[in-house]
Amino acid sequence: MAGLLSSVRKRLSSDALRTGRNGGQTDPVVAELRAALAPDRVRYDGAERTVLSHDASIYAGGVAGPVCFPLTTTEVQAIMVIAERHTRNVVPRGAGTGLAGGAIPLGAPIVVSVTRMNEIEQVDTANRFAWVGPGVVNLDLTRHLTPLGFHFAPDPSSQQVCTIGGNVANNSGGPHCLAYGVTNAHVLAVEVVLPNGDIVMLGGLEDEPAGYDLRGTFVGSEGTLGIATRVAVRLTPNPPAVTTLLLSFETIRDAANTVSDIIAAGMVPAALEVMDQRITVAVENYVHAGYPTDAGAVLLAEVDGLAESIEIDAHHIAALGHKNNALHIRVAADEAERAALWKGRKTAFGAIAQIAPDYYLHDTVVPRGALADVLDKIYEIADRHDLLVMNVFHAGDGNLHPLLVFDAREPGVVDRVHQAGAEIVRASLDAGGVLSGEHGIGVEKQAYMDEFFTAEDLAHQNRLRQAFDPGCRTNPGKVIPSGHSCADIQALRSVPRDVWA
Amino acid sequence: MTARLAVTDPVLLAFADEVGADGPVAVEGARTRWEVGGPGHPDTRLVRAPAGIVDYVPDEMTVTVRCGTTVAELHQALSAEGQRTALPERAGTVGGALAVGENGLHVLGRGRVREAALQVRYVSDDGKVVTGGGPTVKNVTGFDLPRLLVGSLGTVGLLAEVILRTNPIPAxxxxxxxxxxxxxxxxxxxxxxxxxxxxxxxxxxxxxxxxxxxxxxxxxxxxxxxxxxxxxxxxxxxxxxxxxxxxxxxxxxxxxxxxxxxxxxxxxxxDVAQPSRAVAAGVTALNQRVKEQFDPRHRLNPGRDPGAR
Structure with a gap:
């Protein structure tokens, strides 16, 4: 995915990286970090720093300082202590699949990649939890649990590469979070190294740990409150039966109305995903999953649980589809067909490479009843800016993912993409929606935060930040816009100008 | 431009005025769990949160409710549309149930109280109405202040109004x-x-x-x-x-x-109380820093400690 965006990104400031050519011998922090970890796990060469200055967002990379690959909590603590001693910023990082710029290093910070802390330490199926390292890949965890009859419920489209630590940072979702809830509902405890070097256990294996719910506030804080070093995740039993329905419609409005009717009928399916015709055609050309290419929109509806139960829900969903003029309703005949349909849905973003080299994937949430009207507006906005938009989204919870597809080599197109994106965000807010459903704020949505929250609201978010990170040294410059944030401006004073767009 | 979450409801603004900016203050609900977190300071002025269901959209599975409303009244209104929330039936007021944050006996089927609050509106230590979270069922816009408020025993802010997730009552x-x-x-x-x-x-x-x-x-x-x-x-x-x-x-x-x-x-x-649960020193220090940030003058429900239970 990241490769598709490369042409959008500006080249990094080469001056900032050139300082690494001497192996960091002139930077006392590098020597201390190497002494605390190991020489080969603190990189200061241009290649590593370039790779880790990006994430999967449209935003140009920042500038990474020394890049650390700790193996243990103690090593992360050592990094934090060294960083504090030298008043250096720290940016934690998982697989870098974030789409909001949350992992981009600003101000040449120490980058802490947790990807080598990837051990599944303990699995307790009797009590339904597992202790894992933050670098464990989401799908690797579920594959490990599958033979035991369990899975980790959050399933973002990037699950083949994204890490549990990244999921914790972003409170990640995915198609199946409709019924099962997002990451916060599946994290029992997080061991965190705070910016002052303290190691704290937030949450616990008991349901209501004493004190404030700091585990709950840490999840989704986008790496600004500390670094997660171990995570206790909840294990979800695999359902004994699953039925996947594919409903096709002439219009996306009919599909959206079907979704609203399903929710209004008191059903909470495992997933309700909608794709418009443009993305469906791209997906079908890409994976040949059996999606109809002549329909205006398709709805992928999945119900799981007891066989006796899902049969009733599947019939009900089909009836509501018919009521909303469904052209065709198909039930996946077997696991192979079901897997093919999901493969299509989950590789949708890869499929667009056939159409144009670049895309900008947005993420907003609107009330479910407003889906159809907001979608109309999104198509109108894209038309007005002479852009192609495709819609593939988590319809069941109103989580839109408009995909603006373009070729960045076309003069002026990037500006139009940003303009259209801004209008899409505001159309979602106008409909009573929110800025982000699962990608987070990062650097992408900061400019909109004070259109949503009041200054007082943002000041209170900053109070939380200050309690964890009074110096604003952990992932500075993210989430809270700078006018409302603690010491971020000072913390970033060393950012070379024009390194990110 | 006015922020989308700016509060204009005169009922909430009047509650903020009543809380004011000075002197020890706490919200009194139905006193069903009044002893949790230790005895409150005797000089604390007690106020009541406003009551009433503000907006209920069954098709969205969300309800906006003022925190002085009783859980019984809320659930009665929701049950007419075949819905309920994770708040325990034994609780008194909605605000009390959230401030205490204790799950009921139906957690496996109805979810956790900490996952029920999508948006919170509370009166801050300096007497202002603050909003955290957002109105939709899925949201990662900014830090998750609803999580901080639930279970905080009114020590970081006084809950005034919330948007709760509802869920369907099974057949x-x-x-x-x-x-x-x-x-x-x-x-x-x-x-x-x-x-x-x-x-x-x-x-x-x-x-x-x-x-x-x-x-x-x-x-x-x-x-x-x-x-x-x-x-x-x-x-x-x-x-x-x-x-x-x-x-x-x-x-x-x-x-x-x-x-x-x-x-x-x-x-x-x-029928025997649980021995006090140990909280690690680092976590206690972090809890104290949170309290200092949100209530530096210790005027919000003084005497009560969410860590002492």
Missing amino acids: VTRWVASDDADPFTVLDTILRPGSVLWDGNRTWIELEGHVPAVDAEQARLASMGTWIEVDGPPELESHRWVLPPGEIQTNVDGFGSRFVASVGVGTVWA
């Missing part, structure tokens, strides 16, 4: 009980029970869902014991323990003469 709810079944085996067998309770001898199961599914689950139970249908859960003892679910059996001797344990969850209602 049928059936309670069954057995004196010879192993509740831990039952938990592994029944896919999504509403509740599994155990008093050391008897096991109660709340089965929920479509009628054929509940019938099928009940049939599966037959291989694990002799079951009778009962009206509902047993009476719960007044002292509440919170344990990792795997530590219920190892603590049985400490529960006193009677207890009811929520199997798979770890909540135990016993």
Whole structure:
């Protein structure tokens, strides 16, 4: 995915990286970090720093300082202590699949990649939890649990590469979070190294740990409150039966109305995903999953649980589809067909490479009843800016993912993409929606935060930040816009100008 | 430009005025869990949160409710549309249930109180209405202040109004009980029970869902014991323990003469109080820093400590 965006990104400031050519011998922090970890796990060469200055967002990379690959909590603590001693910023990082710029290093910070802390330490199926390292890949965890009859419920489209630590940072979702809830509902405890070097256990294996719910506030804080070093995740039993329905419609409005009717009928399916015709055609050309290419929109509806139960829900969903003029309703005949349909849905973003080299994937949430009207507006906005938009989204919870597809080599197109994106965000807010459903704020949505929250609201978010990170040294410059944030401006004073767009 | 979440409701603004910016103050609900977190400071001025359901959109499965509303009144309004929330039926007011943050006995079926609040509006230490979270069922816009407020015993802000997630009431709810079944085996067998309770001898199961599914689950139970249908859960003892679910059996001797344990969850209602739970020093320090940030003058519900339970 990241490769598709490369042409959008500006080249990094080469001056900032050139300082690494001497192996960091002139930077006392590098020597201390190497002494605390190991020489080969603190990189200061241009290649590593370039790779880790990006994430999967449209935003140009920042500038990474020394890049650390700790193996243990103690090593992360050592990094934090060294960083504090030298008043250096720290940016934690998982697989870098974030789409909001949350992992981009600003101000040449120490980058802490947790990807080598990837051990599944303990699995307790009797009590339904597992202790894992933050670098464990989401799908690797579920594959490990599958033979035991369990899975980790959050399933973002990037699950083949994204890490549990990244999921914790972003409170990640995915198609199946409709019924099962997002990451916060599946994290029992997080061991965190705070910016002052303290190691704290937030949450616990008991349901209501004493004190404030700091585990709950840490999840989704986008790496600004500390670094997660171990995570206790909840294990979800695999359902004994699953039925996947594919409903096709002439219009996306009919599909959206079907979704609203399903929710209004008191059903909470495992997933309700909608794709418009443009993305469906791209997906079908890409994976040949059996999606109809002549329909205006398709709805992928999945119900799981007891066989006796899902049969009733599947019939009900089909009836509501018919009521909303469904052209065709198909039930996946077997696991192979079901897997093919999901493969299509989950590789949708890869499929667009056939159409144009670049895309900008947005993420907003609107009330479910407003889906159809907001979608109309999104198509109108894209038309007005002479852009192609495709819609593939988590319809069941109103989580839109408009995909603006373009070729960045076309003069002026990037500006139009940003303009259209801004209008899409505001159309979602106008409909009573929110800025982000699962990608987070990062650097992408900061400019909109004070259109949503009041200054007082943002000041209170900053109070939380200050309690964890009074110096604003952990992932500075993210989430809270700078006018409302603690010491971020000072913390970033060393950012070379024009390194990110 | 006015922020979308700017508060204009005169009822909330009047509540903020009543709370004011000076002097110790706390919200009084129905006093059903008044003793949690230790005795409040006697000089504390008590106020009541505004009441009433502000906006209920059944199709969105969300409800906006002022925090002085009773849970009973809220659930009565929701049940007319076939919905409910995760707030425990035993609770007094909505604000009290959230400020205390204790789950009910239906956690497995109805979810956790900490996951119920999508948006919170509270009055800050300096007498202003602050909003955290957002109105939609899915949202990662900014830090998760609703999580901080739930269970905070009114020590970081005084809850005024919330948007809660609702969930559908299943077609049928059936309670069954057995004196010879192993509740831990039952938990592994029944896919999504509403509740599994155990008093050391008897096991109660709340089965929920479509009628054929509940019938099928009940049939599966037959291989694990002799079951009778009962009206509902047993009476719960007044002292509440919170344990990792795997530590219920190892603590049985400490529960006193009677207890009811929520199997798979770890909540135990016993006639003996739980020994105070140890909180690690680093976590205590972090809790204190949070308190200092949100209430530097210690005027919000002084005397009560969310860590002392």
